[in-house]
Amino acid sequence: MENHPSRRNFLKTSTAAAAGATLTSTIARTAHAQGSDEIKFALIGCGGRGNGASVNMFKSGGNVKLVAVADAFDGKASATINSLSKRYKDKVDVPAEHKFVGLDAYKKLLEVDADLVIIATPPGFKPQQFEAAVKAGKHIFMEKPVASDATGVRRVLASVEESKKKNLMVGIGLQRRHEAQYLETIGRIHDGAIGDVIATRVYWNGGGIWYRNRTEEQTEMAFQCNNWYHFNWLSGDQICEQHIHNLDVGCWLKGEYPVECNGMGGREQRMDGDPTKSQIFDHTFCEYTFADGTKMFSQGRHLKGSWTHVAEYAHGTKGTADVSGSQISGEGGDWKFSGQRQQGHQQEQNDLIAALGRGEIYNEGEYGALSTFTAILGREACYSGKVIKWDDLLNKGRELAPGIDDYTIDTPPPESALPGPDGKYPIPVPGQYDPFA
Template structure:
């Protein structure tokens, strides 16, 4: 852990050309610290101890009584201690964390990777995930990584290369796109892929909801501390809400299309309610997006996401074919001949089911790699965001290879200058379509 780590740029210079590969199953593990088939105990560490990280850890411990939490890392001590107290209160026999296996600060993830464990759970703000995923796989650990998995093209390229490394090491890569584990979604998507509604003509996907949380600046915080504290509101950390939340719906669209990804996008968006309201000056992301995505065969996917109060809300996905229309999450099809279909699969908690599946697979000695489709769906959201920020028609290959870099290079500390600074009016810069020129 003390040897010099290559920078993000140095790593990316050695990356191969980007293509989305299929996971490679089997093979001899090159890692020493991995769960052996037949062993009953799975030791895991948690990187990122906020609400989602705490929830994922709890759900993994729910999945089996011998899933044991042995280490934790977070940027903030109060986040870590709050999470630890919550988990200890519910899972006293499964939380084996000690003072020697808790770490705080922006580089704390490196230290917790030295703890003896089988699995690493990563639930930090999305901008950090490619680097932390790479470090965990290099350390020979299985990984569960929350979505989205990157916020820019360089992060995407790092993800793909790290997924290939995970395959070489026979390591599990699970991701937090939980709809993929829900029986209702799985049954419905299979029917669509088998041609139930005929040729897919277009897709509609939505994450339209109310406002989001906003954490005020605390006394004594440096600028980068504030931004990490209030991470949702900064593109270099969250990727904007089209990436942080809408990825779920975009992923379903890609899944329906046979795990293809769009090849281009155009759209529009902005920051209206938040900028004019009480959250002015707290961040830089848009509060509404609309994107028209185009797949290689010409099929369109129309995407909406919004964070505004007192508006029409929908979190859903819909497929339109020449024989009927499907509400994918609802598990229903209305055919044009007047007949209807509804899945018999029951709704389950996707967050819990994905941890049950992960726990069972590790114990059975099975390996799967969800990192490829998670990377593609993360990048799909980035493609739409860049289209909206620029006001241009943007191409997948251009944004993957030459798009703007959001996340800064190199080790970070609380004294590192933040990558986004306020202007002379005390506001953070919000992209203006037609004027945003950060494409290389």
């Protein structure tokens, strides 16, 4: 792993704030040569976040146009084109030949003349799609998390290095890093407002998620792709898909990534205990340890009737911080953010499109991959009930999605996600699950 960034090779300042080196981008060169500043973008993944990110692009203030879409399902691709065309008319120009359908649809989409690609597919599919987009020389915005296993994270990290060589924009959907309230709060912590950070607490406790009933004509792959959140090879479980935001904040304010994790979790309410519908946990608790011995404590769950809370807190030698609440209590007195709070999903696209328009390139791929792996480390600790070392898992961790590049909607899912004769999906059992199998 000597060619990959270490867990401690991590800048405290947000890429959104620092923006990295200023470079002349492909868009800037061609736009001025052609007398136009239009940014053409294509969408891979027509679900909620794909549509949402597209709307955020349209509202960014930049001269953008959607020129192609791809999705596993024809209905979703068509619905996205129809919906966005009605709302944004001249900003959408997707002819019939630029609508691509199937699990390999992204390959055809990348042949379209587009400057920027949004990748908003299930995490299990992102590593190969990101790699292909980098090879195609596209600027990229990719939703989090960026993978579902260690193999995928390594693949993304390798592609990030290639994207840097090509001076490609890489934005990652960890939008808190673009919000003024987080930037200032964490900046003050880095400047010593609470002294040395000795512990953090991070939470994503909610009530539940969507589920789509099986239909008679669906293949097993189609069913799982339509319910991707419920299968760990596709989503990475709740700790990856949602709780990654809070884990990312904890590592950001600490300025490094953990060296190990132990955890616990299970299933109490998930689909009313029916293992024929889902294989993921509905609660996790993790204790992450950093190189200096300090801790990050994590709660993530989907339990109806329980305490719901999405937030981050920091404890230091000279005070405490409610990071998500943008408040600090320290020896120098109390402070509370007084500026305009920003909506991160919109701000991240404002920043990305504005930077491209100026010919500036920044790359969020490294911390996107390492924060994803922090969540994977926690999941594997909870699934196994063991203490897992960062380096061990990153180098030798279980591969959840082997052979994924060649999957079609008719291909059987990975063996670890296939139902048994009784229709039940394999459920990780702490004490029995092997994170290195």
